[in-house]
Amino acid sequence: IELENQLAQAIANDQLTLHYQPIYELSGKRVIGCEALVRWIHPKLGFISPADFIPIAEKSSLILELGQWVYQTACQQLQRWDLDAQLPNLNMSINMSPKQFDDESFFTMVPQLLRRLSLDPARISLELTETAILEHTERNQKLLATIKQSGMRIYLDDFGTGYSSIAHLATTPIDAIKIDKTFVDKACIYERDNRLLVSILAMAKHLELDVVAEGIETPDQLNLLISNGCALGQGYLLARPMPADEFADLVRSQG
Numbered sequence: 001i002e003l004e005n006q007l008a009q010a011i012a013n014d015q016l017t018l019h020y021q022p023i024y025e026l027s028g029k030r031v032i033g034c035e036a037l038v039r040w041i042h043p044k045l046g047f048i049s050p051a052d053f054i055p056i057a058e059k060s061s062l063i064l065e066l067g068q069w070v071y072q073t074a075c076q077q078l079q080r081w082d083l084d085a086q087l088p089n090l091n092m093s094i095n096m097s098p099k100q101f102d103d104e105s106f107f108t109m110v111p112q113l114l115r116r117l118s119l120d121p122a123r124i125s126l127e128l129t130e131t132a133i134l135e136h137t138e139r140n141q142k143l144l145a146t147i148k149q150s151g152m153r154i155y156l157d158d159f160g161t162g163y164s165s166i167a168h169l170a171t172t173p174i175d176a177i178k179i180d181k182t183f184v185d186k187a188c189i190y191e192r193d194n195r196l197l198v199s200i201l202a203m204a205k206h207l208e209l210d211v212v213a214e215g216i217e218t219p220d221q222l223n224l225l226i227s228n229g230c231a232l233g234q235g236y237l238l239a240r241p242m243p244a245d246e247f248a249d250l251v252r253s254q255g
C-alpha cells in the first residue's frame with residue numbers, strides 16, 4: 001500500500017519517464033521505430049523497475065492512470081520527433097496491461113489524442129499479451145475491433161510464452177507477433193529450438209503477420225533471424241532502451 005500511494009504521487013509529480021528501445025529493420029540495420037518502456041526514478045529509492053511496479057499498479061485502478069500517462073507521453077514524444085527533431089516517420093510501440101481493457105475511456109481517448117496530434121494511427125502499435133486476449137469475451141473482441149477500426153496496429157507481445165497462442169492468431173485481428181527473448185536465446189543453442197524458431201517465422205509469413213524479434217544479444221542470433229526472414233527486431237546487441245534525446249541522436253546519425 002505504501003508503494004502504491006507513492007506510485008500514485010509519482011504519476012502526479014512527474015517521477016515517471018519513458019525510455020525508448022529502438023526497433024530495427026534487421027537486414028539494413030536501420031531504426032524504423034521504438035518501444036516505449038516506463039521508468040520510475042524514486043526520490044529516495046532511486047530506480048525502480050517496471051517489472052516491480054507494474055504488478056503493483058495492476059492491483060488497483062492505478063494501472064489505468066499509468067496506462068493513459070504512458071500513451072499520452074509516448075504520442076506527444078512522437079509528434080515532437082516529427083516536428084522539432086524532424087525525424088522521419090517512426091513507429092511507436094506501446095505496452096498495454098490486460099487490465100486496461102476494463103477502461104472504456106481509454107478507447108475513446110486514444111483516437112482523439114491521435115487526431116489532435118495529427119499522428120497517423122498506423123504508426124502506433126499496441127502491444128498486448130496473450131492474457132489480454134485470452135479472455136475471449138465478446139467485449140474484448142469488440143475492443144480489439146475498435147482498436148483496428150481506429151487504424152492502430154495490434155502486436156502480440158511475448159509470443160509463445162502464454163497459452164494456446166496459435167488459436168489466437170486465427171481468431172484475433174493481430175498485425176504482428178513479438179517473438180519472446182527465450183525463443184531467440186535457445187534457438188542458437190539447441191537444434192530443436194532452432195527449428196521451432198524457423199517454423200514460427202515461416203508460420204508468420206504464411207499468415208502475413210509481421211514479426212519483431214526481441215532480446216537479440218549476439219551476432220549469431222541476429223544472423224539466424226535475418227537468414228530466416230525475420231524483418232524486424234530489437235535487443236541489447238542493437239541498442240538498449242534510452243532517453244528520448246539519445247534516441248533522436250541515434251536516428252539522426254543514421255542519416
Ligand code: G
Nearest residue numbers: 036037038049050051054070095096097241
Ligand atoms: O523495460 P523492462 O525490461 O524493465 O520492462 C519490464 C517489464 O515491464 C516488461 O514486461 C515490460 O513489458 C513492462 N512494461 C514496461 N513499460 C510498460 C508500460 O508502459 N506499460 C505496461 N503495461 N508494461 C510495461
Ligand code: G
Nearest residue numbers: 037095157158215216217234235236237241
Ligand atoms: O514484456 P516486454 O517484452 O514488453 O519486455 C521487454 C523488456 O525486455 C524490456 O524491459 C526491455 O528493457 C528488455 N530487453 C530489451 N532488449 C533486451 C535484451 O537484449 N536483453 C534483455 N535481457 N532484455 C532486453
Ligand code: MN
Nearest residue numbers: 035095127157
Ligand atoms: Mn513489449
Ligand code: NA
Nearest residue numbers: 157158178214
Ligand atoms: Na515481449
